[in-house]
Amino acid sequence: MKSYAKLLPVILFVLLFTSMVPKPKKIVFFGDSITEMGVQAGGYVSIVKKTLDSTKYTLVGAGIGGNKVYDLYLRLEDDVLSKNPDVVVIYVGVNDVWHKQSSGTGTDQNKFVKFYQALIKKISATGAKIILCTPAVIGEKKNGANELDQELDKYAGEIRKLAEEHKLPLVDLRSVFTAYDLANNPQDVAKGVLTTDGVHLNDKGNQLVAAQLLPLIK
DSSP states (O other): OHHHHHHHHHHHHHHHHHHHSOOOEEEEEEESHHHHHHTSTTSHHHHHHHHSOTTTEEEEEEEOTTOOHHHHHHTHHHHTGGGOOSEEEEEOOHHHHHHHHHTSOOOOHHHHHHHHHHHHHHHHTTTOEEEEEOOOOSSOOSTTOSTTHHHHHHHHHHHHHHHHHHTOOEEOHHHHHHHHHHHHOTTOOSSSSSBSSSSSBOHHHHHHHHHHHHHHHO
């Protein structure tokens, strides 16, 4: 009993100190294969993680290859909300457009907006901060020469509208990547500037995405 009494002040100090130490801010990156690959070495999530203080931030990758906006909606509870995030980065849209052409399983524009609205509503209800990202590219040719540029521009435009409507921070990767390719793709190649295959990011692409996200995350 006496030894416990001696330890009591130490226990109280530890409990008090623990309660005073702020919990790390938890950031969930929610998306498709671009985000799934982003947690690998050299990926944009990994780059962001290395840049931030690990005692102040916890980063969680929640990307699954092939996902479209309604896939994100269906797994929102299990893969995002159950983790009690402080910040959720939504990066989706490429497959909603791309899969219309490749497999006939894309997402109609009006349905894309409805599912995206639903994501925002559910995440906002938890009090988490939301950062929206426009889909970057499906092919890297300049001046609208890629087959799906016009369609991708429409979906990126819808995300811009949602960001404005809900007063959410926006990482406009569509505009950033288009401008970069215009300035750095003199041979007008379809891939290899910021992507490995016209969609998935190479080292420069990952670095560019990380650089755009960091100011909004800190």
